[in-house]
Amino acid sequence: MSEEKSKNTSEIEVQIQNQSLREESMAEEEQEDTREKRRKRKKRGRIRLIPIWVRLFIVIVLAAASLVGGLMFGYGVLGGGEPRDALETSTWQHILDIIEGKE
Template identity: 50%
Template sequence: MSEETQQPSSRIERRKQGKRSFPPSGRIMAQTKPPQEESEEPRTDRAPDEEERGTKPRRFARTRLIPIWLRLIIIAVLMAASLAIGAVVGYSAIGDGRWLDVFRPSTWQHILDFVEKGT
C-alpha cells in the first residue's frame, strides 16, 4: 500500500497529520477548514508579545474539576439520601407514623410481614 491510501489507525493520529476524517455514513458533520500550508508571511493571529518571544500560542489541556470516582461517590450518597428522605416523607407525612420510626428495623419487619402474609 502507498502512504496516501493508508490511514492512521486512531483519530488522534489523523488529527496530528491534519487529515480530515469523515463519519462512516460519508456525510460531513461539521465544516472544518483544511490545513493551510506554511508560508513565509508572518502570522497575524498571535499576540505581539508571543511573536517577540518566538513561542507558540498556549493550548490548554482540558482537566476535570471533579474526578469520575468522586462523581460516582456523590451520586451514590445522593441516591441514599433521596431514598431516606422519601421513606421519611412516605411514612410520616403520608402515613401516620413518626419520622424517626422509619429507621427502626421493627418497622421494616412489620412492613415485610404485611406484604408477605397480606394481614
C-alpha cells in the same frame, strides 16, 4: 560584457530560485510543526475539576439521602407515623410480615 551580464543575471536568477525554495521548505516545516502541535493537544486529556470517581460517590450519596428522605416523608407525613420510625428495622420487619401474609 554581455556574457558577464547574462552570467550575473543567471546567477541572480539561481539565487532567487534557491531562496524561494528555502522559503517554501521552511513554510512546509512550519505547517508540519503546527500539525504536530495540534495532534499533541488532541491527545492530551482534559483535566477535570472534579474527578469521575468523586462524581459517582456524590451521586450515590445523594441517591441514598433522597431514598431515606422519601421514606421518612412517606411514613411520617403521608402515613401519619413518626418519621424516625421509618428507619427502624422493626418497622420493616412488620411490613415484610404483612407482605408475606404472616399478619
